[in-house]
Amino acid sequence: MPMGATAATPAELAGAKSGRAGRRVAVSGAGAVSGFGWGVEPLWQGLCAGATAIRPFSRFDHRSHRTHVAAEVPPPPQGSVPVAGRSAGGRRSASDRSGRQLSLADRFALAAAGEAAAAAGLDAALPGLPEGAGGVFFGSSTGGMWEGEGFVAELFGGRRGALHAIASQQVNGPGDAVARRYGFTGPVETVSSACASGALAIGAALAALRAGEVEVALAGGADSLCQLTYGGFNSLRAVDEEPCRPFRAGRAGMSIGEGAAVLVLEPLERVLARGARPLAELAGAGSACDAFHMTAPEPEGAGAAAAIAAALEDAGIEPADVDFVNAHATGTQLNDDAEWRALERIFGERARRLPVTATKAGVGHLLGCSGAIEALVTVLSLARGELHPVPAAADAIDGSCPAALVTGRPLALPAARAALSTSLAFGGSNAALIFRRWTGPSP
Amino acid sequence: MPDVASVADRVKRLIVDNLHLEGLRPEMIDEEAPLFGEGLGLDSVDALELVVAVEKEFGIKIKSNEIGRDAFASVASLSRFIAGRL
Amino acid sequence: MVITALGTAGAHGCGRAGLARALAAGMPPPATEVDRSGGFHRAGGAGRALLTPIAALVPWVPPAEARRMGPPSRLAVAAARMALADCGSNPALLAGPGTAVVLSTAFGPTSFSEALLRQILLDSPEAASPYLFTESVANAPAAQIAIACGARGANVTLCQREAGPLLAVGRGAAEVAAGRAERALVGAVDEMSPLLHAMLDRFGALARPREIARPFDRRRAGVVAADGATVLLLETAAAAARDGRQPLARVRGWGSAFDPSAPPTGWGRGSEALGRALRRLLARCGVQDIQEIDRIASGASGSRAGDRLEAQVLRAAWGAAALPPVLAPKGVTGEYGGGFLAAAVLAAAGVDGVAAAPTAGFDAPDPELGVSPHDGTPLPPLRALLASSLAAGGAAAWLVLGPP
Numbered sequence: 001m002p003m004g005a006t007a008a009t010p011a012e013l014a015g016a017k018s019g020r021a022g023r024r025v026a027v028s029g030a031g032a033v034s035g036f037g038w039g040v041e042p043l044w045q046g047l048c049a050g051a052t053a054i055r056p057f058s059r060f061d062h063r064s065h066r067t068h069v070a071a072e073v074p075p076p077p078q079g080s081v082p083v084a085g086r087s088a089g090g091r092r093s094a095s096d097r098s099g100r101q102l103s104l105a106d107r108f109a110l111a112a113a114g115e116a117a118a119a120a121g122l123d124a125a126l127p128g129l130p131e132g133a134g135g136v137f138f139g140s141s142t143g144g145m146w147e148g149e150g151f152v153a154e155l156f157g158g159r160r161g162a163l164h165a166i167a168s169q170q171v172n173g174p175g176d177a178v179a180r181r182y183g184f185t186g187p188v189e190t191v192s193s194a195c196a197s198g199a200l201a202i203g204a205a206l207a208a209l210r211a212g213e214v215e216v217a218l219a220g221g222a223d224s225l226c227q228l229t230y231g232g233f234n235s236l237r238a239v240d241e242e243p244c245r246p247f248r249a250g251r252a253g254m255s256i257g258e259g260a261a262v263l264v265l266e267p268l269e270r271v272l273a274r275g276a277r278p279l280a281e282l283a284g285a286g287s288a289c290d291a292f293h294m295t296a297p298e299p300e301g302a303g304a305a306a307a308i309a310a311a312l313e314d315a316g317i318e319p320a321d322v323d324f325v326n327a328h329a330t331g332t333q334l335n336d337d338a339e340w341r342a343l344e345r346i347f348g349e350r351a352r353r354l355p356v357t358a359t360k361a362g363v364g365h366l367l368g369c370s371g372a373i374e375a376l377v378t379v380l381s382l383a384r385g386e387l388h389p390v391p392a393a394a395d396a397i398d399g400s401c402p403a404a405l406v407t408g409r410p411l412a413l414p415a416a417r418a419a420l421s422t423s424l425a426f427g428g429s430n431a432a433l434i435f436r437r438w439t440g441p442s443p
Numbered sequence: 444m445p446d447v448a449s450v451a452d453r454v455k456r457l458i459v460d461n462l463h464l465e466g467l468r469p470e471m472i473d474e475e476a477p478l479f480g481e482g483l484g485l486d487s488v489d490a491l492e493l494v495v496a497v498e499k500e501f502g503i504k505i506k507s508n509e510i511g512r513d514a515f516a517s518v519a520s521l522s523r524f525i526a527g528r529l
Numbered sequence: 530m531v532i533t534a535l536g537t538a539g540a541h542g543c544g545r546a547g548l549a550r551a552l553a554a555g556m557p558p559p560a561t562e563v564d565r566s567g568g569f570h571r572a573g574g575a576g577r578a579l580l581t582p583i584a585a586l587v588p589w590v591p592p593a594e595a596r597r598m599g600p601p602s603r604l605a606v607a608a609a610r611m612a613l614a615d616c617g618s619n620p621a622l623l624a625g626p627g628t629a630v631v632l633s634t635a636f637g638p639t640s641f642s643e644a645l646l647r648q649i650l651l652d653s654p655e656a657a658s659p660y661l662f663t664e665s666v667a668n669a670p671a672a673q674i675a676i677a678c679g680a681r682g683a684n685v686t687l688c689q690r691e692a693g694p695l696l697a698v699g700r701g702a703a704e705v706a707a708g709r710a711e712r713a714l715v716g717a718v719d720e721m722s723p724l725l726h727a728m729l730d731r732f733g734a735l736a737r738p739r740e741i742a743r744p745f746d747r748r749r750a751g752v753v754a755a756d757g758a759t760v761l762l763l764e765t766a767a768a769a770a771r772d773g774r775q776p777l778a779r780v781r782g783w784g785s786a787f788d789p790s791a792p793p794t795g796w797g798r799g800s801e802a803l804g805r806a807l808r809r810l811l812a813r814c815g816v817q818d819i820q821e822i823d824r825i826a827s828g829a830s831g832s833r834a835g836d837r838l839e840a841q842v843l844r845a846a847w848g849a850a851a852l853p854p855v856l857a858p859k860g861v862t863g864e865y866g867g868g869f870l871a872a873a874v875l876a877a878a879g880v881d882g883v884a885a886a887p888t889a890g891f892d893a894p895d896p897e898l899g900v901s902p903h904d905g906t907p908l909p910p911l912r913a914l915l916a917s918s919l920a921a922g923g924a925a926a927w928l929v930l931g932p933p
Contacts, residue, residue: 065654101793132786132806140688141666152643153650155569155724163731167794171637171667171688176922180789185802188787188924189696192637192667192688200685207703213784228642231649232662236491237507252507286709288626289684291675294597294663295488303681306626310709426663427672429684463596488597491659499656 022210026271026278026438029120029264030376031112033222034363035071035257038111040119043373044380047362047388048410054243054255054364059146059225066234067241070225071257071364073108101168102177103144108260109174109222110181116218117182120264121276126182126216135186135214137205138175139197139221141368143190144168146226171368174222174260186214192368195328196287197221198261199371199423199431203285205265215270220376221369222260229367230256236295243391244331244365246358247340247403250395254330257364261373272441279383281436283317283418286310290428296334297424301342304328304430308346308420311432315418319347322354322434323416324387326378327403328424329358330365339424340401355411356403357381361390371423375433378421382437385414445529450501451522457496458518462489474518482517490515497521503528530702531776531933532761532878533769534618536611536716537871538586538604539757539862540579544611548861548868549875553882555889555905557861560740560753569727575735578721579755579863597660598673599641600720604758605632605670606677608867609714612760613678616774624679627711630671631685631701632718632760633693635865637667640722670718674760682710691828691835692785692918693717694759694870695926699783701763711768717867718758726754732794734832742831742864743890744857745840745902752830755863759871776933778877781913782814783928788838791923796834803838803925804845807917811846814929816913819846822929823853824884824911826873827902828918830859831890839919840898857902860889873916877930884911 032039035053036046046053057072102110117123126134148169154161170176172190179188187208191200198221205219223229233239233256240253263282271278288310290303297304312319328339343351359374366373381387389406397405416437423431455469462485476482479490494505503525514524540558541547551558560577563570570576581604589607590598598606613620622628645661648654663669668686675684683704687693694717701713729735729752736742736751743749769776786806790797811819825843829836843852856876862868876884887905894901916928 062654131802132809136787149646149650152646152724156647156651158568166728167732170690170793170922172690172922172924173793176787176793176924179787179923180791183789185787185789185799185806187785188689189700189785190688191685192634193671193684193686194666194668200683204685204700207707211703227649227654228646228665231654231657232645232665234654235495235657235659235662236488237494237510287683287685289630289672289675289681291679291681293486293676294669294672295659306681314709425668426666427668427684428675429668429672463592465592465596488659488663495656495658 024268025206025209025265025282026268027263027280027282027379028266028271028276028278029116030279030379031115031119032259032261032373032376033073033108033111034259034373035073036363037074038076039115047359047377050389050391052243052362052391060227065231067239069243069255071255072225073259101164103147103168103173105140105143105174105222105224106168106177108224109178112220112260112262113178113218116262116264122264129216132186133215134182134184135208135217136175136179136184136188137201137217137219139191139201139368139372140171140174141192141194141197141223142226142229143171143173145228146224149227178218193429194426195367195370196423196425196429196431197368197371199375199433200287202263202372202375202433203287203431206282206285209265209267217265218262219265220260220262221372223258223367223369225256225258238332240331244361245393245395246329246331246361247336247397247401247405248393248395249398251331251333251336253332255364257366259366259373260369261376263376263379278438280379280438283436284311284315284434286314287431292428294427297338299338301338301345303428304339304342304422304424305345307430307432308342308422311434315434317418317434321418322420324355324413324419326374326419326421327356327358328422329360331360335424336401340403352402353404355387355406357387357406358390371431375421378419378435382416382419382435386410386412445526447522447526450526451518453500454518454522457493457500461492461496472518476517478515478517497525501525501529530706530763530780531766531769532763532778532780532874533774533776534612534616534762535777535871535874536608536615537759537867538581538608539755539866539868540581542582543585543589543607545871545875548871549880549883551861552858552872552875552886555861555887557889563726564723567723569724570730574730575737575740577740578726579753580721581757599638599664599669601634601638601670601718602664602673605718606673608716608758608760609674609678612762616762618774626681628680629682629701629704629710629713630674630680631697631713631715632671633687633689633697634667635690635693635719636725638665638669639720639725641665643722643724674714680714689924690920690922692920692924692926694867695916695918695928696785698928699785699926702780702783705763705765712762712764714760715763716758716760717870719756719865721754721756721865729754736831741890742860744829744831744860744888745836745895745898745900746891747893747895749831749833749836752832752864755866755868757866757868759867761874778874778933779931781929781931782810784810785924785926788923788925793922795921796838796919797923800838800841800845803842807842807846807927810927820850822913822915824876824914825853825855826876826914826916827855827857828859828869829857830864835919837898839917840900844899852900854903854908855900856886857888860891873930877914877932879910879932884908
C-alpha cells in the first residue's frame with residue numbers, strides 16, 4: 001500500500017494487516033559490538049561457548065554502586081575500527097571533521113553498521129544509493145549520556161564543561177551518525193521506548209520497506225554504560241550482583257551490558273537480484289502495551305502475548321510454525337514469570353518443549369539496543385542452524401517458569417522454520433519479531 | 444535496645460516527606476495498618492523509595508531480599524526491624 | 530485518516546481555545562523567568578521561556594495520581610485527557626488493544642534526569658531515587674498515557690528533536706492505515722528545565738538579547754524555548770463517522786527525510802535534496818500540482834540557520850511557482866512542547882483566524898531567504914496545508930493536512 005496515501009478501504013486494511021500483503025523483507029547483513037568484543041564473530045563464539053561477558057568493569061568507579069559487574073565492551077582491536085569515514089560524494093560530513101563529537105554509543109553504532117554493510121556487500125554501494133532510498137531505524141535509551149555525565153559533573157562542580165561533551169548526548173545521536181556516515185537522505189528515526197526500542201526500530205524498518213518508503217534500511221540500536229542507568233536500575237534493586245540467570249530458581253535480577261547491533265534490511269528481490277544470500281527473512285513484527293505499571297510487567301503476560309500474537313499474524317504464521325524463541329529473559333523474578341505466562345498463552349502445551357535461549361545471560365541487557373542485538377542473534381541462529389546455550393549455573397530451572405532453556409552445548413536446529421524474538425520493556429511496551437530461515441530462492 | 448517508638452516517629456516522617464502522599468501528616472498514619480496493597484496503598488516502587496530514605500536516615504543497609512517481606516508489612520514491623528539493626 | 534481530537538497544554542494554558550486565540554492574534558503568551566538559581570545560566574544570556582502554568586494541570590492530573598510523575602508525564606497525561614474531553618468521548622473509547630500511543634520528545638525528562646545524576650554523582654549511587662529513575666526514561670510519558678487511558682496497542686516514543694512531533698503523527702497514522710491499530714494517540718511532549726534552557730543558550734540557540742522569536746525575520750536571533758504537550762486522536766474517517774466524532778482535520782499524507790550534511794546540533798546545506806524529498810512525498814500523497822498546497826505551516830522558529838534551511842527547502846520544492854501563504858506559528862508557540870503541532874492542526878481545521886494568522890515576531894524579511902511569512906490578511910478557506918519541520922541534526926518531517 002503506498003505510503004502516505006489517503007484513507008484505506010476496509011479491504012486494503014484487511015489485506016495490509018498481514019505481512020503477506022507487502023513485499024518480503026530480508027536480512028542481508030549484520031554487525032555487532034558487545035561485551036564479547038567488536039564484531040559478530042566474537043559475539044557468536046562467546047555465546048556458543050556458553051560464556052558470559054558480564055564481569056567487573058572499568059568504565060566508571062562502581063565501588064559505591066550496589067553491584068559491580070556489567071558486560072562492558074573491551075577496547076577495539078588496534079587500528080581495526082574506522083571511527084569516521086568519508087560520506088557520500090566524497091564530501092566530509094561534520095561528524096568526520098570533529099571526531100570528538102562522536103559519543104561512545106555513536107562509535108559502537110558506526111562499527112556495527114560498517115560491519116553489517118560490508119557483510120551485505122553494500123559498503124561501497126550505500127553512499128551512492130538513490131535519493132531517499134536509504135533509511136536508518138535505531139533504538140537507544142541513553143545515546144551519549146555517558147559523555148553527558150562527564151559534562152554534567154563538571155557543571156555540578158561549578159566549572160563550565162566543554163560543549164562538545166554534551167553535543168553528542170542526544171538519544172538520536174547514534175542513529176543520526178550512521179545516516180550521516182552513509183549520506184542517507186531517506187527516513188531516519190530513533191525510538192526510545194526502553195528495552196523495546198531496538199525491536200520497535202526493526203519493526204518500523206519492516207513497515208517502511210513494505211510500504212516502499214525505503215529500499216535499504218539500517219536497523220538496530222546502540223547504548224553505552226553510564227551511571228544514570230546503572231544506578232537507576234540498581235535503585236530498583238533489579239540488578240543481580242552476579243551475572244544474571246534467566247529462568248532459574250534463584251535468579252536475582254538483571255545484568256547491564258552495552259554495545260550496538262545493526263541489521264541491513266532490504267526487499268528480498270533486491271538481495272537476490274545482486275546475487276547475495278539473505279541471512280534470514282524478517283517475516284513479521286508486532287507490539288502491544290501492558291498499560292499496567294511503570295516498572296512491573298503485567299503478571300499474566302497478556303501484553304507480551306498480544307505483541308507476540310500480533311507479530312505472528314503480521315508474519316502470516318501460526319505458533320506451531322515457530323521452532324525456537326530468543327526470549328527477553330532479563331533474569332528478574334517478575335519478567336521471567338510474566339514472559340513464561342505469555343509463552344504459555346501463545347504456545348500452550350508446546351511451550352515446555354520449545355527451545356528457548358536467553359542472550360542477556362551472555363551479553364547482559366543492552367537496554368535500548370537489546371531488542372536489536374537479540375534480533376541479530378536470532379538471525380544468526382537461523383542462518384547457522386544452532387541456538388546458543390546460556391552459561392552454566394548451579395541452580396535449576398524455576399518450576400514456575402519451566403522454559404526449555406538451552407544449556408551446555410549449542411542446540412543444533414538446522415531445519416528451524418521460524419523464530420520469535422521478544423522484548424518486554426520497562427513501562428510496559430512489548431515488541432516481538434518473527435524471523436524465517438532462508439531456504440533458497442524458491443520459498 | 445533503641446526506642447522503637449521514636450524510630451516509628453521517624454519512619455512516619457520519612458513516609459510523609461518522601462512519598463508525596465497529598466495531605467498526609469505523620470499523626471494520620473496507623474502504625475499497625477498495612478503499608479502495601481490496602482492501608483496506605485503503597486506499591487513496590489514506593490517501598491524502594493522508602494528503603495533509600497530509611498538507609499540514609501538510620502545509616503543502615505537493607506538487603507534486596509529483605510524488602511517487601513514481613514518487616515515491611517506495617518510501620519510497626521518496619522520500626523522493629525530498623526531498631527534491631529541499630 | 531482524520532484527527533478527531535486535540536489536547537494541548539502550554540504557556541497559553543490548557544486546551545486549544547487559548548492557543549487558537551493567541552495564534553489568531555499573533556500574540557505569544559508572556560514568557561516566564563527561568564529559575565537561574567542553579568548557576569548554569571551565563572550572565573547576559575537568555576533567561577525566559579514559554580512555560581506551562583503547573584496549576585492549570587491539576588484538574589487534569591490530580592495530586593494523588595501525579596505524585597510519582599515527572600513534569601513530562603504530567604503534561605502528556607493532561608494533554609491526552611484534554612483530547613478525550615475535546616471529542617466528548619467516553620474514556621472507554623481509548624481502553625483496549627486497539628489504541629496505539631506514539632509520542633515524541635526532543636530531550637526527554639531532563640529535570641528528573643538531572644536530579645538523579647545529582648544523587649548518583651554528588652551524593653552516592655545508593656541515594657538514587659527509584660521515583661526519579663522510573664520517570665527519567667524517555668518513554669515514561671507514553672507509558673503513563675497508556676496506563677491512564679488503558680491504551681494497550683503499540684506504545685512508541687520517538688526522539689528526533691524538532692522533527693519528532695510530525696514524525697510521531699506519521700508513525701501513528703501508519704499504524705492505523707496498516708490496520709495494526711484502530712486509533713492512535715499521537716503527539717509531543719517536552720519539559721524545559723533550567724539546565725536544559727541554559728544548555729540551549731550556551732549552544733547559541735536562544736534569542737538574545739531581546740528574547741523574541743522572529744521566524745524568517747532579517748533580525749532573527751534564535752528561538753524562544755517552550756514546554757508543553759500536544760496529543761491528537763487519529764483514526765479512520767469511517768470509525769469517526771460510525772461513532773459520531775466530527776473530524777477536526779484530515780491527514781492526507783506524511784513523510785520524512787534526512788540531510789546528512791547537518792552537524793549533530795545544527796542544520797546543514799542539503800536544501801536541494803530535501804526539496805526533492807518533499808516533492809516526492811507530495812506526489813505520493815496524490816498532490817498532482819504543488820499549487821494544490823495553498824497553505825504552509827512552517828516550523829521556522831527564529832533560528833538563523835534553521836529558518837534559512839526551511840526557506841531554502843520550500844523554495845527548492847516550489848521551484849519557479851510562488852509559495853502559498855506561509856504561517857510561522859512558532860512566533861507564538863515557541864520551540865518544543867508540541868505547540869507547533871497543535872497550531873498546524875488548528876490551521877488545517879479552519880479555526881477562526883488561525884489559518885490566516887499574522888506572524889508574531891516578524892517585522893522585516895531577510896533578503897537572503899526570499900520567504901515572507903503571512904501578515905494576517907484574511908485568506909480564503911484552505912484546501913491543503915503542508916506542515917514542515919527540520920530538526921537540528923538533519924531529520925526532516927512533513928505532514929499534509931486538509932480541512933475536515
